[in-house]
Amino acid sequence: MRDTRQLAIAFADIASSARLYRELGDAAAAALSRAFTVRASALVPRYEGRLVKTLGDGVMCSFAGPERAVLAMGALHAEIAGAPEGASALKIHTGISYGPVIVDGDDVYGTVVNVAAYLAATARAEQILATQAVVDGLTHASAAAARAAYTTRLKGDERDSTVYEILWQEDPGEITSRNLVRRQQSPAEEGALVLAAACGTIAVDRTRPRVRLGRDAGNDLAVADLLVSRQHAVIELDSARVRLVDQSANGTYIAFDGSGEEVHLVCGETVLHGSGRLSLGRPFADPLAQPIAFRRDRRALYRV
Numbered sequence: 692m693r694d695t696r697q698l699a700i701a702f703a704d705i706a707s708s709a710r711l712y713r714e715l716g717d718a719a720a721a722a723l724s725r726a727f728t729v730r731a732s733a734l735v736p737r738y739e740g741r742l743v744k745t746l747g748d749g750v751m752c753s754f755a756g757p758e759r760a761v762l763a764m765g766a767l768h769a770e771i772a773g774a775p776e777g778a779s780a781l782k783i784h785t786g787i788s789y790g791p792v793i794v795d796g797d798d799v800y801g802t803v804v805n806v807a808a809y810l811a812a813t814a815r816a817e818q819i820l821a822t823q824a825v826v827d828g829l830t831h832a833s834a835a836a837a838r839a840a841y842t843t844r845l846k847g848d849e850r851d852s853t854v855y856e857i858l859w860q861e862d863p864g865e866i867t868s869r870n871l872v873r874r875q876q877s878p879a880e881e882g883a884l885v886l887a888a889a890c891g892t893i894a895v896d897r898t899r900p901r902v903r904l905g906r907d908a909g910n911d912l913a914v915a916d917l918l919v920s921r922q923h924a925v926i927e928l929d930s931a932r933v934r935l936v937d938q939s940a941n942g943t944y945i946a947f948d949g950s951g952e953e954v955h956l957v958c959g960e961t962v963l964h965g966s967g968r969l970s971l972g973r974p975f976a977d978p979l980a981q982p983i984a985f986r987r988d989r990r991a992l993y994r995v
Contacts, residue, residue, distance in 0.1 A: 693796075699760035699789040699825065700804050701740075702811035703731060703767060704749030706782040707951045723781050724748050730770055738763035743799050749811070753799055757789045757821075757828035764819050765836075765859035772817065772860075786810025787821040787857075789828055806845050810854065813964075815949040819857040826855050841964035841987070843932050851932065884926065884933040884963060887984040888912055900928040904971060904983075905939075914981050918972035926963070933987070936960040941972040944980075963987070 705711070705727060712720040731750045735742050740754040740763050754760040764785045771783050788807035792799050810820040822845070826837045840856040883896040893912055895902050902911045905923035914923070920939035927934055935956070937943045942957035947967040953975060954961070966986035973980040 694794055695791050696794050697756075697790065698792050698794075698799065698803070699754040699757045699787060699828075700792060700799065700807040701752045701754065701760045701764050701785060701787045702746075702749055702808050703752070703764060703783050703785045704746075704811050706784050706816035708748040710951065711781070727771065727781060727783070731767060734767055734770065735763055738766070743797065751799075751804075751808075753792075757787070757825040758830055758833060760787050760789070761819075761821065761825065761829060761833055761857055765857065768817060768819065768859045782816040784811060784814035784816055785819040786812070786814055787819065787825050789822065789824040809845070815947065816951060817860075818949075819859055821855045821857055823853055823855070841932075841962075843962045843964070844929075883987070884928075885986050886912060886926070886969075888914070889981060895926050895928055895933055897928065902926045912983070914971050914983075916972060916979065916981060920972070923971050933963045934960050935963050935969070939972065943972075944970040944974050946975060 705724060708720070708724070711723065715723070728745055728750060731752070732742050735752050738754065738759045740752050740759060743751045743753050752760070752763070754763065764787060768783060768785065771781055774781060786807045786809065788803045788810065790803040792801040792803045806822060810822070814820045820840065821837065826834055829837065836858045837855045838858065839853050842851050842853050844850070845852045883894055886893050886895070886902065890913065893902060903922065903925055904910055904912045904914065905921050906914060906916065906919040907921045910922070918941050920941070923937070923939040924943050925936045925938065927936070935943065935945070937956045937958055937960070939957070942955050945954040945956060945961065945967060946952070947965055949965070963985055964987060966984070968975065969983040969985060970980045975982060
C-alpha cells in the first residue's frame with residue numbers, strides 16, 4: 692500500500708570504501724562492511740527507527756521525526772569511532788533530511804530521500820550533515836550541536852538552503868554557548884572562493900562572478916597541458932553557492948580536504964565548499980598534474 696508521510700530519512704555510508712578494499716583486501720573489508728550493517732541494524736530500532744535497506748557499503752533508515760534520527764546517527768558514529776582496534780580503519784559519513792516521503796510497502800522514496808542521499812555523499816568522514824527542516828525539528832539541546840556548514844540549492848528547491856553539520860563528537864553542553872542563529876536570522880551571504888595555482892591567485896566573488904579555466908591563454912586561469920581542454924571548466928558564483936561546471940574531454944578531478952576521496956567530474960557540475968584541490972585532465976597521482984588549491988573565503992560562511 693502506498694501513502695505519503697512526514698519522515699526523517701538518514702543515510703550512513705562507509706567512507707573511502709574503495710580504499711578499504713584496496714588496503715585490507717576483499718575479505719577483511721567485506722567483514723568490516725557486514726559488521727557495520729549489523730551494528731546499524733541493532734542500533735536503529737532503539738531510537739524507534741527502521742532500517743529500510745542496505746545499499747552497498749551503506750544503510751538507509753527512516754524515523755518518525757528529526758530528533759530520533761539525529762540521536763540515532765550520533766550514536767552510530769560514536770559506536771563506530773569506539774570500535775575495537777581491529778575495526779579502527781572504519782569511518783562513516785551521514786546525511787539526514789526531513790519532510791514528506793512516499794512509502795510503498797517496505798520502501799521509501801521521493802525528494803527528501805534523494806536529498807538525504809546527497810548529503811551523505813557530500814559529507815566528510817565522521818561528519819553528519821542535515822537540512823534546515825531537520826534542525827528546525829530538534830529540541831533545544833540537540834539543536835545546540837548544529838552549526839551551519841555551507842549553502843547550496845537542494846534538489847526540488849529553487850531557493851538556497853543552509854546545510855548544517857551535527858557535532859556528535861562533543862558534549863552538547865560545551866557547544867550551547869555557540870548560540871545557534873537560525874538561517875533566516877543570518878547575515879547576507881557575501882560569497883567568495885579563492886583559487887591558488889602556480890601561475891597566481893584569483894578570487895571568484897561579486898566583482899568577478901565567473902572564472903574560466905583551460906589550456907588557452909585567454910582563460911582567467913590557464914593551465915598549459917595537452918590533456919586540458921582549451922575551454923576546460925567554469926567556476927561561477929551562483930547566488931550563495933560556487934559551482935564548478937566541467938566542459939572538458941578528460942574531466943576535472945576534485946579532492947575536498949578531509950575527504951580522502953578523489954571525485955572525477957566529466958561534463959557535469961558540482962558545488963565547491965570548504966577547501967580542497969582541483970586537477971584539470973589528470974588525476975592527482977599523475978606526476979604531470981598541476982593542482983589548483985581552492986578555499987571558500989570565511990566571509991562567505993554563515994556565522995553561528
